[in-house]
Amino acid sequence: MIRKLFDIIANNAVPAVFIIISAFAIPLSGYSASYLIQELLTRIGRNSFLILSLLIPIMAGMGLNFGMVLGAMAGQIGLLLVCDWGVVGIPGMVLACLIGTPIAIVLGLFCGGVLNRAKGREMVTSYILGFFINGVYQMVVLYFMGWIIPITNPAMLLSRGYGVRNAISLLGIRGVLDNLIPAVISGTTATQQFLSVNGNGAFIVCQLPFFEGYIRIPLATLIVIALFCLFIIWFRKTKLGQDMRAIGQSQAVADSAGIPVNRTRIIAIVISTVLACYGQIIYLQNMGTLNTYNSHDQTGMFSIAALLIGGASVSHASIANVFVGVILFHLMFIVAPVAGKNLVGDAQIGEYFRVFVSYGIIAISLVLHAWRRNREKEAARRSLRGNKGGN
Amino acid sequence: MISKFIQNAGWPRIIIALFLLGLFIAAPFVGVRVDTSLANTLVRFGMNGVMVLAMIPMVQAGCGLNFGLPLGIIAGLLGATLSIEWNVEILARLVEFGGKYNLSWLNEAFVTNWREPLGFASAIIIAVPIAAVLGWFYGKLLNRVKGDEMMIATYVGFSSVSFMCIAWLLLPYKHPTMVWGYAGKGLRTTISVEGYWLHVLSDALAIDVNEHLRIPTGMLIFFAVMAILVWIFMRSKTGTAMTAVGSNPEFARASGVNVDKMRTISVMLSTVLGAIGIIVYEQSFGFIQLYMGPFYMALPAVASILLGGASVNKASILNVIVGTFLFQGILTMTPSVINSYLQTDMSEVIRLIVSNGMILYALTRKVRAGR
Numbered sequence: 173m174i175r176k177l178f179d180i181i182a183n184n185a186v187p188a189v190f191i192i193i194s195a196f197a198i199p200l201s202g203y204s205a206s207y208l209i210q211e212l213l214t215r216i217g218r219n220s221f222l223i224l225s226l227l228i229p230i231m232a233g234m235g236l237n238f239g240m241v242l243g244a245m246a247g248q249i250g251l252l253l254v255c256d257w258g259v260v261g262i263p264g265m266v267l268a269c270l271i272g273t274p275i276a277i278v279l280g281l282f283c284g285g286v287l288n289r290a291k292g293r294e295m296v297t298s299y300i301l302g303f304f305i306n307g308v309y310q311m312v313v314l315y316f317m318g319w320i321i322p323i324t325n326p327a328m329l330l331s332r333g334y335g336v337r338n339a340i341s342l343l344g345i346r347g348v349l350d351n352l353i354p355a356v357i358s359g360t361t362a363t364q365q366f367l368s369v370n371g372n373g374a375f376i377v378c379q380l381p382f383f384e385g386y387i388r389i390p391l392a393t394l395i396v397i398a399l400f401c402l403f404i405i406w407f408r409k410t411k412l413g414q415d416m417r418a419i420g421q422s423q424a425v426a427d428s429a430g431i432p433v434n435r436t437r438i439i440a441i442v443i444s445t446v447l448a449c450y451g452q453i454i455y456l457q458n459m460g461t462l463n464t465y466n467s468h469d470q471t472g473m474f475s476i477a478a479l480l481i482g483g484a485s486v487s488h489a490s491i492a493n494v495f496v497g498v499i500l501f502h503l504m505f506i507v508a509p510v511a512g513k514n515l516v517g518d519a520q521i522g523e524y525f526r527v528f529v530s531y532g533i534i535a536i537s538l539v540l541h542a543w544r545r546n547r548e549k550e551a552a553r554r555s556l557r558g559n560k561g562g563n
Numbered sequence: 564m565i566s567k568f569i570q571n572a573g574w575p576r577i578i579i580a581l582f583l584l585g586l587f588i589a590a591p592f593v594g595v596r597v598d599t600s601l602a603n604t605l606v607r608f609g610m611n612g613v614m615v616l617a618m619i620p621m622v623q624a625g626c627g628l629n630f631g632l633p634l635g636i637i638a639g640l641l642g643a644t645l646s647i648e649w650n651v652e653i654l655a656r657l658v659e660f661g662g663k664y665n666l667s668w669l670n671e672a673f674v675t676n677w678r679e680p681l682g683f684a685s686a687i688i689i690a691v692p693i694a695a696v697l698g699w700f701y702g703k704l705l706n707r708v709k710g711d712e713m714m715i716a717t718y719v720g721f722s723s724v725s726f727m728c729i730a731w732l733l734l735p736y737k738h739p740t741m742v743w744g745y746a747g748k749g750l751r752t753t754i755s756v757e758g759y760w761l762h763v764l765s766d767a768l769a770i771d772v773n774e775h776l777r778i779p780t781g782m783l784i785f786f787a788v789m790a791i792l793v794w795i796f797m798r799s800k801t802g803t804a805m806t807a808v809g810s811n812p813e814f815a816r817a818s819g820v821n822v823d824k825m826r827t828i829s830v831m832l833s834t835v836l837g838a839i840g841i842i843v844y845e846q847s848f849g850f851i852q853l854y855m856g857p858f859y860m861a862l863p864a865v866a867s868i869l870l871g872g873a874s875v876n877k878a879s880i881l882n883v884i885v886g887t888f889l890f891q892g893i894l895t896m897t898p899s900v901i902n903s904y905l906q907t908d909m910s911e912v913i914r915l916i917v918s919n920g921m922i923l924y925a926l927t928r929k930v931r932a933g934r
Binding site for chain 2: 286289290292293295296297299300301303304306307308310311315389518520521523524527528530531532534535537539541542543545546
């Protein structure tokens with residue numbers, strides 16, 4: 173009974189703690205509701221796809237795929253090339269995806285192969301693999317681009333003639349997906365004002381009488397994310413999805429049931445990597461600038477932290493976890509620096525607090541998971557012994 | 564015979580050793596002095612050696628590679644900053660102590676003459692107990708998560724570093740050379756140790772072969788002493804029990820070894836060595852790097868010991884020496900030699916690929932051996 177209670181608390185402790193922190197931090201920050209909702213909607217559109225890409229490897233029992241940065245790097249290479257060729261708008265995004273896909277597949281195959289050699293420590297291996305491929309990525313972007321890989325736009329290159337600059341403006345595809353179907357929620361008074369500022373009546377306007385200000389909605393991005401959620405729900409029911417879940421339960425049992433374990437695990441990682449590639453492209457079209465050497469660095473850490481804050485664990489994650497996680501994590505993201513400033517007069521502390529929480533939460537989730545797994549192992553052993561000796 | 568040697572050493576190690584040898588041979592042709600490079604390699608070897616040594620106890624006790632090294636480094640940083648903060652007070656207390664117990668040699672003049680070594684020693688003396696306490700908690704934590712140590716160690720390291728970022732801002736340090744000038748509080752991101760214990764080990768007994776080659780004898784001796792201490796410890800009763808736990812925990816338990824206790828001791832030892840290691844590093848480097856400074860410091864140390872031939876569950880002093888020399892050699896030689904040849908700085912990329920490639924190789928190797 174007590175153990176059950178403990179399990180329930182342990183399972184939901186993380187989101188609960190974050191709701192409490194937010195409940196204190198939101199009033200301290202002094203942000204208005206419409207500002208917060210606007211920011212949150214933007215960030216849901218920006219980050220959800222990336223986080224969703226983590227779900228499939230978890231289903232296959234491979235833990236948190238720290239190797240998703242591989243996909244992010246593939247996406248960035250696609251974007252760099254598209255940016256150089258001057259393809260803009262939705263065609264540019266699609267082209268970036270088309271370039272990124274084969275790179276992501278190759279990287280995914282490599283990652284899956286490596287992880288199959290390191291069963292039982294997939295997470296730390298995929299984590300180091302991220303650093304390793306980061307080195308290769310830097311070599312390609314910093315030395316090969318403009319030398320072996322032609323880059324015609326001199327504005328993108330470093331002054332020495334090869335190597336891509338650190339900050340690349342993605343003006344051509346900035347916000348193209350977010351603004352594909354322009355939509356806005358606004359209060360009755362703000363509607364006229366908004367439309368007069370933003371011009372034509374092409375917006376889908378949803379008026380709410382009690383609302384103040386207005387909120388732009390990245391409708392197309394949200395539709396893409398919704399479609400992707402449907403894909404995951406459908407995928408779970410396919411033969412392949414069922415195989416993955418079986419492997420996630422027990423590799424040995426799955427193997428004796430005739431499921432090709434290694435092959436299925438590689439497929440899970442390939443899917444995840446390709447999706448992370450698309451996710452990074454969606455993320456960057458919202459941001460509008462590409463930090464060539466840093467953008468992908470934090471992608472993995474922030475996505476994983478968000479997923480865990482949403483209540484997921486290393487072995488179990490649902491779509492609901494993704495959205496709860498995005499909202500709670502990014503709420504803290506928006507609020508913490510200002511709250512820290514108002515509380516102790518130093519924005520830097522709020523900033524550091526945020527970083528600390530991101531890492532701390534991953535550490536705690538990993539500890540809880542490993543601890544629970546070891547306890548279960550112990551309990552299983554005890555039940556085999558017939559529970560006689562009491563110990 | 565040769566094939567056996569290759570098998571023992573492993574291909575990646577041989578390739579990297581040949582690469583390093585090639586760099587040393589190529590150096591004179593591109594205008595890089597070999598003796599300067601050798602001096603730099605020796606200095607960096609001494610700087611990093613103890614931190615690499617910190618890997619041994621945990622690897623031997625089966626706790627995996629210590630990606631949580633930043634925790635030990637933080638203890639070292641605390642010791643270093645406190646030794647500067649309390650420098651005057653500590654020296655005054657020593658004189659007082661000498662007077663009280665009639666130790667005639669422990670007087671003003673002695674303390675003034677030996678100010679720097681005493682400051683360095685005080686940094687280590689403050690750091691070691693902090694590291695031991697942190698290591699004890701860290702060890703207890705790792706005992707609960709057997710099988711997942713490395714991933715959790717990584718994140719314990721990261722979260723402790725980011726926690727200390729807040730602490731460095733808030734802790735009541737007062738020393739004017741360490742806090743931000745305009746606010747009068749909050750430690751600076753880099754603090755110079757000049758005037759306290761800059762180069763106390765590096766310059767001690769240093770041998771100047773010529774103007775380009777200066778052997779930091781003191782630092783190398785310090786490393787040798789630490790290495791011998793670890794070597795003796797690993798052969799003591801406790802050390803043997805620790806190795807047994809690492810090789811086969813079930814067997815060790817059946818022989819009456821307290822598995823969890825041995826693991827905790829190994830983690831404490833590893834953390835303490837990490838703390839001493841960073842202080843040695845700082846006295847040579849000249850600066851204490853706070854905030855995000857220690858963040859990625861575990862990776863070079865991990866890569867070094869693996870490069871030296873250690874695996875995830877077996878490591879020796881020889882691995883440390885060979886590995887640190889190879890790794891630091893490559894770090895010193897690639898910027899100078901490759902840059903003068905290609906006119907670009909590829910060292911960062913090469914460092915990333917070599918160090919992480921080495922870790923990947925080690926992580927994927929054990930499974931193949933066990934098959």
